[in-house]
Amino acid sequence: MRKFFAGAGALTAFFSTAAAYADQPHPWQWRFQEAATPIMAQIEWFEKYTLWFIVPITLLVLALLAYCIVKFRASANPVPSRTSHNTMIEVIWTVGPVVVLLAIAVPSFQLLTAQYNPPEEPTLTIKATGNQWNWDYEYQIEAPLSFNSAMLQEGDRAATGKEDVARYPRLLAVDNEVVVPVNTITRVLVTASDVIHAFAMPAFGVKVDAVPGRINETWFKAEKEGLYYGQCSELCGKDHAFMPIAIRVVSEEQYNSWLTAAKTDLPGANKALMAAIEGDESVAVAGN
Known part of the structure; x- marks a missing residue:
């Protein structure tokens, strides 16, 4: 019995910790993820x-x-009714x-x-291209920013600073997250380079097919900062289950700082953004 309560406490702690980092799938989950848009x-x-x-x-x-x-x-009604119209x-x-x-x-x-139909013209446009089995992202801004995002390998956690499994879950964490500002309408142009994929982000209510030779369009307006996870949702080959999507929603100031740095040093920009976010959270926890 003592082990049962200890396990239940650990599971509760996992849920509460994961919830602090926006939303992600949980063991035995049967409801939607918390809405972020x-x-x-x-x-x-x-x-x-x-x-x-x-x-x-x-x-x-x-x-x-x-x-x-x-x-x-048959036993209670041996003579069936012959009624044909009522x-x-x-x-x-x-x-x-x-x-x-x-x-x-x-x-x-x-x-x-x-x-x-977004309520107003999108402020930011990102092109997402599905590959077997990773994603290419292109920020369609004045000086375009492009990078690849693939599932984080367990051996790369220390090098990327993503050793916290609650924040960066196995099979969902990626090496390079998409970063967008909070409360900003973001257009996503979705396509594929090889076979049909699907760009899905449950907390955003987004799911759109990525079809080679065709561009599909969707949008979202994330109203809560945090790190959100999705996955390719169209069977696309042997590693379909290892093609996660990660979107980090940050403040306007953090986004602008990240974007400026990412144009010349994407890994450094990601680490600086992570340090800023985790530092803010540490201060908030200490303040409580």
Whole structure:
């Protein structure tokens, strides 16, 4: 029993620690990651909204099946009914589904429209190109910045300063994260160089196919600073499971400092940004 409580405490500590670093998948997770963008918040609302239809309909169908099984079983109903028409039943099972579908369709179309139409012109545009099995990113700014992002190898943790497994999980951490400023509308142009991939960031409500020879467009506005993880979500070969995506959301000042340094020294810029963020967190913890 003592070992059980110790294990439960360790798991709780893991969750609380991971939560401090924005969001990422957790063991035995069955709900969405915490929303970090307005679109993901709408997706969460829509999921809860549809449950008000799904659950009653499922229970109703289950009750009707049980009723029919008991009421019209052969022993209790040796002479089956020959009723072929019932106007009231026809009206109910025609009008009812139409009303339910309309109630679901209207907000779903509104959500779909919002996903493809940012409220204002994006401030930052990043091109993401999927490769087997890593990502190329290009910041489409006046002096473009390009780099490759691949899964962090366990032997490289010390060299990159990413030894904290809670912050940089195995199979999700990358060598070079995408860095974006908080509360900024970011356009992502998604394509692929070889086979079909998919750019997915659950906390942002983003999932778009990366198709060779075609550019798909999506956007997000991250409202919470932190490090977020996603993965390629289209089967793309033997290392499909080892193609993570990491986006670090920082303040405007931190982003500008990182961008200036990254143009000449990307590893150094990443380490400086990590030191600034972890230093801020240490000060905040000490202040509490």
